[in-house]
Amino acid sequence: MPLAAKRNRRPAGTASPEAPAYLRTLGLITYPLYLTHNVIGTAIIRALVDAGLDATSALWIALGMLVLICWLICAKIEPAVRYALMQTVSHFGKLPERQPKSRRPALARGLRLPLPVAVKVKVATS
Structure with missing residues (x-):
């Protein structure tokens, strides 16, 4: 492995602008293939085998x-x-910028319930 790694230390070339577009598409296909191959592939194979195909053909x-x-x-x-x-x-x-309170629609102003009032309560201690 170290010999192979040392031999491949040369920088990789970039794709030329004349490279065919299908190479880019093939590269883009790899991620959806990585995400879907297990579940979807298994379902397709199962359906084909249940339909009567042999496992290799499926x-x-x-x-x-x-x-x-x-x-x-x-x-x-x-x-x-x-x-x-x-x-x-x-x-x-x-x-849009937020409108002033007076210009907002009625439902945007809330239910207009009275604000709670603070009350002092004395608790008897024994």
């Missing part, structure tokens, strides 16, 4: 389906969620 079909599901997550779902979150966060700086 495994390879499940792997292909997992990659497609993870592509759907990273290419379609994540950008939509990211856009919605960015829109929500960008509106936080645009909140």
